[in-house]
Amino acid sequence: xxxxxDPARWRPASFLPEEDARxxxxxxxxxxxxxxxxxxxxxxxxxxxxxxxxxxxxxxEATVIVRARGGExxxxxxxxxxxxxxxxxxxxxxxALEKEKAYALxxxxxxxxxxxxxxxxxxLVAVGLDRKAPATAAALDKALKGHGLDAVVxxxxxxxxxxxxxxxxxxxxxxxxxLLIAGAAAAVIAFATRAGLAARRDVVEVxxxxxxxxxxIASLFELRFARVAAISxxAGAAAAxxxxxxxxxxxxxxxxxxxxxxxWIDLLAVLPCPVLAALxxxxxxxxxxxxxxxxx
Amino acid sequence: xxxxxxxxxxxxxxxxILRFTGVSMRYGRGPEVLSDVSLSLPRGSFHFVTGPSGxxxxxxxxxxxxxxxxxGGSVRLFGEDVAAMPAHELPRTRRRIGVVFQDLxxxxxLSAFDNTALPLRIAGHKPxxxxxxxxxxxxxxxxxxxxxxxxxxLAGGEKQRLAIARAVVNxxxxxxxxxxxxxxxxxxxxxxxxxxxxxxxxxxxxxxxxHDQDLVAxxxxxxxxxxxxxxxxxPPQGPMAPEAAG
Ligand SMILES: Nc1ncnc2c1ncn2[C@@H]1O[C@H](COP(=O)(O)OP(=O)(O)O)[C@@H](O)[C@H]1O
Ligand SMILES: [Mg+2]
Numbered sequence: 001x002x003x004x005x006d007p008a009r010w011r012p013a014s015f016l017p018e019e020d021a022r023x024x025x026x027x028x029x030x031x032x033x034x035x036x037x038x039x040x041x042x043x044x045x046x047x048x049x050x051x052x053x054x055x056x057x058x059x060x061e062a063t064v065i066v067r068a069r070g071g072e073x074x075x076x077x078x079x080x081x082x083x084x085x086x087x088x089x090x091x092x093x094x095x096a097l098e099k100e101k102a103y104a105l106x107x108x109x110x111x112x113x114x115x116x117x118x119x120x121x122x123x124l125v126a127v128g129l130d131r132k133a134p135a136t137a138a139a140l141d142k143a144l145k146g147h148g149l150d151a152v153v154x155x156x157x158x159x160x161x162x163x164x165x166x167x168x169x170x171x172x173x174x175x176x177x178x179l180l181i182a183g184a185a186a187a188v189i190a191f192a193t194r195a196g197l198a199a200r201r202d203v204v205e206v207x208x209x210x211x212x213x214x215x216x217i218a219s220l221f222e223l224r225f226a227r228v229a230a231i232s233x234x235a236g237a238a239a240a241x242x243x244x245x246x247x248x249x250x251x252x253x254x255x256x257x258x259x260x261x262x263x264w265i266d267l268l269a270v271l272p273c274p275v276l277a278a279l280x281x282x283x284x285x286x287x288x289x290x291x292x293x294x295x296x
Numbered sequence: 297x298x299x300x301x302x303x304x305x306x307x308x309x310x311x312x313i314l315r316f317t318g319v320s321m322r323y324g325r326g327p328e329v330l331s332d333v334s335l336s337l338p339r340g341s342f343h344f345v346t347g348p349s350g351x352x353x354x355x356x357x358x359x360x361x362x363x364x365x366x367x368g369g370s371v372r373l374f375g376e377d378v379a380a381m382p383a384h385e386l387p388r389t390r391r392r393i394g395v396v397f398q399d400l401x402x403x404x405x406l407s408a409f410d411n412t413a414l415p416l417r418i419a420g421h422k423p424x425x426x427x428x429x430x431x432x433x434x435x436x437x438x439x440x441x442x443x444x445x446x447x448x449x450l451a452g453g454e455k456q457r458l459a460i461a462r463a464v465v466n467x468x469x470x471x472x473x474x475x476x477x478x479x480x481x482x483x484x485x486x487x488x489x490x491x492x493x494x495x496x497x498x499x500x501x502x503x504x505x506x507h508d509q510d511l512v513a514x515x516x517x518x519x520x521x522x523x524x525x526x527x528x529x530x531p532p533q534g535p536m537a538p539e540a541a542g
Contacts, residue, residue, distance in 0.1 A: 005409070005431075012410065012417055013410045015403075015414075017405040202401065202403065203403055209361060209363055209395060209397075210391070210418050211387045211388065211389075
């Protein structure tokens with residue numbers, strides 16, 4: 001009261017008391033939901049990258065199992081197969097694996113057999129494929145048959161399909177999770193709007209009787225909760241990004257495990273969170289407030 | 297003119313601002329709190345609504361400021377049938393009416409200045425257009441030194457005058473006041489009454505609900521007397537006192 005009031009310096013105060021917007025419980029719940037949403041987003045991005053890496057590795061190679069026929073030795077058959085495969089368009093490299101490698105692969109199933117040379121162990125040919133135009137399994141098969149070889153081609157397409165399917169499941173699960181989280185956030189905001197309206201019925205009544213339109217009154221709650229959600233969203237996003245950064249640092253270039261390779265750029269995915277949270281909150285508050293005001 | 301204004305319900309005057317025709321009202325499924333009320337008020341008039349507590353004074357005002365709907369009869373406001381007004385027009389109509397509520401309804405978290413500016417903000421005016429008017433009005437009602445004060449820190453008479461300032465700041469065509477001198481001493485009641493007289497002089501139609509018989513008698517303004525929800529001729533009175541506004 002020391003200085004006289006100067007109307008020129010007056011700024012309109014908020015119709016709703018400012019302290020209502022600082023409800024710690026609400027800020028916390030929305031921040032946690034945003035944190036979970038951001039983690040989900042980071043998870044699905046990293047998971048997708050892992051799936052893509054695996055799939056493209058598998059696309060670049062095929063394995064051919066060669067069985068010796070007639071009087072041919074397995075080594076000779078494998079060498080012949082490698083030669084035949086190398087001539088197929090779309091093959092960059094075909095290499096017969098040494099006997100030891102083939103043995104090492106089947107040893108777990110056979111146990112410590114004294115002399116593997118007595119067994120007709122098939123040989124493997126590793127085929128490198130042109131990633132841009134890989135030779136098909138059928139083309140490889142045809143080349144082998146043409147050379148009278150008894151061989152089975154595994155172009156890893158079964159694995160690739162499985163990886164794609166798994167990645168799809170992860171994406172759908174994540175999308176469902178994000179929708180659920182958004183729904184939960186909307187419900188929390190609707191709840192808070194209802195409580196806010198009840199707590200400030202006096203304000204709503206005065207505004208209403210003074211000639212405020214329903215939309216004007218609803219917009220007070222809309223703006224308030226959009227702001228609350230933006231602040232909480234920023235906090236949740238920052239926490240999720242920090243956790244992502246820790247995972248990235250702990251796991252080196254590959255991320256915490258090769259299964260979840262987080263890249264620095266992935267952390268940008270949390271940026272839309274505050275805006276999306278504000279949007280969800282605004283819509284939830286608007287719908288709730290307008291319905292309640294109409295019922296007054 | 298008739299001191300009861302009931303008789304005036306018959307004529308169709310061009311500058312009629314308010315007309316009730318056979319209006320009844322009830323809260324929910326409760327009993328009728330207003331029955332068969334007919335009246336017609338010309339623009340620029342000044343009326344008291346009197347009657348014992350529970351007679352229906354506040355309810356009558358609620359019908360006028362569109363906080364309640366009649367359960368029977370028709371209310372015409374500014375020449376329009378209220379029942380026929382589309383919902384989106386109601387806010388605009390409310391802005392043409394200033395109300396001093398019985399319980400004031402000041403917003404305790406807003407300063408006297410913000411409380412007063414509220415109707416202007418709702419009407420969409422810019423602060424630069426009205427800040428000086430608000431300050432001037434607050435000075436006019438004697439709150440020039442309390443513009444930053446929060447309502448809970450104001451005295452009873454100051455609160456009343458703040459509520460009046462908010463009611464008139466948007467230059468309403470009708471000013472309704474529900475027991476505006478209810479909680480103030482006689483001196484303050486006269487001061488407040490003089491504010492209404494001044495506003496009426498500037499063209500505002502004024503309707504004051506009160507049971508302050510002394511004020512009514514001194515003012516010599518027409519009276520709408522309610523008894524158990526019905527308009528009745530005034531009970532016999534003593535000799536008229538000269539108008540308080542002087
Ligand atoms: N909100 C309400 N709900 C139900 N009844 C009410 C309500 N407000 C007033 N009433 C009843 O309506 C009647 C008239 O009340 P009111 O208009 O407030 O009278 P007055 O202002 O003359 O004292 C009273 O019987 C009162 O109990
Ligand atoms: Mg009353």
